Amino acid sequence: MEKRIYNFSAGPAVLPEEVLKEAQENLFALPGVGMSILEISHRSKTFDKIINEAKEDLRKLLDINDNYELLFLQGGASLQFSMVPLNLMKNNKADYIITGSWSKKALKEAKRVGTINIAASTEEEKFKRIPKQDELKLDPSADYVHFTSNNTIYGTQWHTEPGVGNVPLVCDASSDILHRKIDVNKYALIYAGAQKNMGPAGVTFVVIRKDMLERSSDSLHTMLNYKIHVENASLYNTPTTFGIYIIGLIAKWLLKNGGLENMYKVNFDKANLLYNCIDESGGFFKGHAAKDSRSLMNVTFNLTTEELEKKLIAEASAAGFDGLKGHRSVGGLRASIYNAFPPKGVEDLVSFMKDFQQKNG
Amino acid sequence: MEKRIYNFSAGPAVLPEEVLKEAQENLFALPGVGMSILEISHRSKTFDKIINEAKEDLRKLLDINDNYELLFLQGGASLQFSMVPLNLMKNNKADYIITGSWSKKALKEAKRVGTINIAASTEEEKFKRIPKQDELKLDPSADYVHFTSNNTIYGTQWHTEPGVGNVPLVCDASSDILHRKIDVNKYALIYAGAQKNMGPAGVTFVVIRKDMLERSSDSLHTMLNYKIHVENASLYNTPTTFGIYIIGLIAKWLLKNGGLENMYKVNFDKANLLYNCIDESGGFFKGHAAKDSRSLMNVTFNLTTEELEKKLIAEASAAGFDGLKGHRSVGGLRASIYNAFPPKGVEDLVSFMKDFQQKNG
Numbered sequence: 025m026e027k028r029i030y031n032f033s034a035g036p037a038v039l040p041e042e043v044l045k046e047a048q049e050n051l052f053a054l055p056g057v058g059m060s061i062l063e064i065s066h067r068s069k070t071f072d073k074i075i076n077e078a079k080e081d082l083r084k085l086l087d088i089n090d091n092y093e094l095l096f097l098q099g100g101a102s103l104q105f106s107m108v109p110l111n112l113m114k115n116n117k118a119d120y121i122i123t124g125s126w127s128k129k130a131l132k133e134a135k136r137v138g139t140i141n142i143a144a145s146t147e148e149e150k151f152k153r154i155p156k157q158d159e160l161k162l163d164p165s166a167d168y169v170h171f172t173s174n175n176t177i178y179g180t181q182w183h184t185e186p187g188v189g190n191v192p193l194v195c196d197a198s199s200d201i202l203h204r205k206i207d208v209n210k211y212a213l214i215y216a217g218a219q220k221n222m223g224p225a226g227v228t229f230v231v232i233r234k235d236m237l238e239r240s241s242d243s244l245h246t247m248l249n250y251k252i253h254v255e256n257a258s259l260y261n262t263p264t265t266f267g268i269y270i271i272g273l274i275a276k277w278l279l280k281n282g283g284l285e286n287m288y289k290v291n292f293d294k295a296n297l298l299y300n301c302i303d304e305s306g307g308f309f310k311g312h313a314a315k316d317s318r319s320l321m322n323v324t325f326n327l328t329t330e331e332l333e334k335k336l337i338a339e340a341s342a343a344g345f346d347g348l349k350g351h352r353s354v355g356g357l358r359a360s361i362y363n364a365f366p367p368k369g370v371e372d373l374v375s376f377m378k379d380f381q382q383k384n385g
Numbered sequence: 386m387e388k389r390i391y392n393f394s395a396g397p398a399v400l401p402e403e404v405l406k407e408a409q410e411n412l413f414a415l416p417g418v419g420m421s422i423l424e425i426s427h428r429s430k431t432f433d434k435i436i437n438e439a440k441e442d443l444r445k446l447l448d449i450n451d452n453y454e455l456l457f458l459q460g461g462a463s464l465q466f467s468m469v470p471l472n473l474m475k476n477n478k479a480d481y482i483i484t485g486s487w488s489k490k491a492l493k494e495a496k497r498v499g500t501i502n503i504a505a506s507t508e509e510e511k512f513k514r515i516p517k518q519d520e521l522k523l524d525p526s527a528d529y530v531h532f533t534s535n536n537t538i539y540g541t542q543w544h545t546e547p548g549v550g551n552v553p554l555v556c557d558a559s560s561d562i563l564h565r566k567i568d569v570n571k572y573a574l575i576y577a578g579a580q581k582n583m584g585p586a587g588v589t590f591v592v593i594r595k596d597m598l599e600r601s602s603d604s605l606h607t608m609l610n611y612k613i614h615v616e617n618a619s620l621y622n623t624p625t626t627f628g629i630y631i632i633g634l635i636a637k638w639l640l641k642n643g644g645l646e647n648m649y650k651v652n653f654d655k656a657n658l659l660y661n662c663i664d665e666s667g668g669f670f671k672g673h674a675a676k677d678s679r680s681l682m683n684v685t686f687n688l689t690t691e692e693l694e695k696k697l698i699a700e701a702s703a704a705g706f707d708g709l710k711g712h713r714s715v716g717g718l719r720a721s722i723y724n725a726f727p728p729k730g731v732e733d734l735v736s737f738m739k740d741f742q743q744k745n746g
Contacts, residue, residue: 047423059394063400226459226587
């Protein structure tokens with residue numbers, strides 16, 4: 025069996041080994057089916073069971089009640105940046121909270137549809153933090169408020185949802201969905217590209233409150249219309265069948281391992297280990313994000329010089345720690361430690377970092 | 386190893402066993418990479434090599450010159466039904482040739498964008514045939530002409546492109562791309578959902594002539610803009626990495642097995658075997674499509690009664706021939722025999738059909 029390395033990539037990202045092994049075992053032919061998951065019809069009984077179980081398991085994991093519909097779409101969060109305003113803007117105005125590059129991309133598409141109020145932005149502070157509740161300049165008559173729950177590039181994360189009163193709350197949760205239990209009832213719509221915590225690239229998960237569907241106009245292009253996708257239970261056209269299958273396996277893996285309560289505990293411990301190493305380094309390592317805005321998914325930090333950063337990345341890579349280079353817009357280092365990233369990998373990285381500090385500090 | 390059955394499904398459909406085996410072997414970790422194809426970054430060197438080789442191999446297979454760009458997008462042919470008119474209509478008028486349900490779906494979205502001239506339709510004849518050249522009522526000032534090269538539901542196929550003069554020709558080739566060599570230079574744009582001849586569901590292949598890109602307006606939503614996808618070499622956002630990997634393996638499998646010249650020969654022989662069995666049955670089996678419009682990909686036929694059809698489907702299914710039930714809008718039977726469907730499976734089906742006729746004729 026091929027040796028695996030530690031994958032700190034921001035996404036697509038590490039998946040649970042058990043899930044990979046099961047998918048591998050059954051890739052040539054699903055047991056009792058005689059065809060590969062790559063070959064079966066999306067309208068077959070076999071796939072019906074796969075997609076329905078995936079939905080049910082996700083409902084269980086996130087306690088999603090019947091007031092919400094679940095969709096598996098294509099086009100990533102990037103297509104949602106357009107679908108959200110196209111479907112949900114009924115009075116052509118919405119509030120956007122800007123906490124990083126992805127929020128800005130969402131904003132760009134929304135501006136094509138209506139008038140956007142920027143409720144808050146931390147761009148002037150290099151997106152080092154999440155805005156505080158009393159900084160939000162919300163419009164009570166907005167069609168919705170949009171925010172990005174976790175900012176992969178800057179390593180910041182909302183630890184509690186922005187309070188938005190009765191205005192529908194919309195969240196891009198691409199990079200932290202399923203990392204802990206959230207109260208879905210606070211949201212009107214949640215979307216997430218699967219390729220971080222949920223599965224492989226090519227599937228977008230959408231949770232939409234049923235009353236939102238009334239806003240989808242018949243004049244929308246069919247593939248951009250949430251209502252049509254709901255009416256067709258994500259099978260208006262052929263979905264990414266394999267991706268949905270893997271999401272189903274991951275949901276079962278989460279349920280088997282204590283659900284999201286346990287996942288949160290593991291994620292909290294993993295991140296803490298790394299943040300403690302940074303904070304206790306006496307300035308050798310320096311976290312990018314403000315402490316109260318730190319992400320449990322993406323730990324961003326710098327060293328005192330770019331030269332040292334390059335050295336650490338090179339030596340780490342040679343030692344089997346892959347993907348630690350920070351995003352070009354921030355520089356430094358980034359360790360993405362999503363759900364499936366093994367705690368042992370964080371422990372090993374911390375040892376490596378301490379060792380590096382001793383030799384270079 | 387799990388036993389495999391004969392999969393006559395219209396799509397997602399059978400894939401080459403060699404490709405499935407290679408994908409299976411490497412699913413846990415790509416050789417020398419230490420991560421699964423499901424986990425690697427779309428911006429990594431490993432994936433760069435995968436996507437670039439897939440493109441080069443597809444260029445070789447279809448003799449595509451530098452005058453064309455190749456894209457791997459999401460959303461299936463269904464999203465192309467919208468993207469084509471949104472990008473290519475500059476004077477808001479286009480010609481559509483209607484040869485089946487998929488043409489009609491493409492038409493529906495195009496009508497949201499501009500005025501459509503139906504250049505021909507064989508709907509009154511239950512889409513049993515492809516219109517002849519002299520039936521086409523083309524507008525020489527149309528922005529483009531759209532046609533569907535193969536009609537999965539009705540089992541018809543264009544054996545040569547419609548002649549459209551200097552008007553850009555756009556083709557939905559979802560169900561017969563790569564089944565033979567075509568002269569790409571006749572086309573302005575070809576699109577295809579991968580899930581029949583190319584790979585798993587979740588990737589859309591687009592070949593676009595460079596001059597068409599001038600038509601993409603900056604006001605388009607980013608994910609719907611061909612020009613932006615070309616400028617970003619299909620990596621504006623995270624693509625369906627696994628699907629592109631499988632497409633790459635299939636392109637290599639085709640090149641290794643004599644390219645599209647040989648594939649066409651194999652496809653021709655497979656289809657002929659089945660059509661001969663139908664034609665020589667003395668009316669026991671009856672082909673749906675007109676002889677000169679028959680598809681090499683989807684062989685549609687009826688028996689004399691619905692009861693007999695049900696019986697044959699049930700007995701075939703028990704004998705390991707899956708997916709023979711015709712589409713609900715046509716009824717009868719449909720054997721989809723795409724590139725990867727093994728000749729032996731067609732031979733076995735023909736024996737089975739002859740045997741069934743002997744017992745029930």
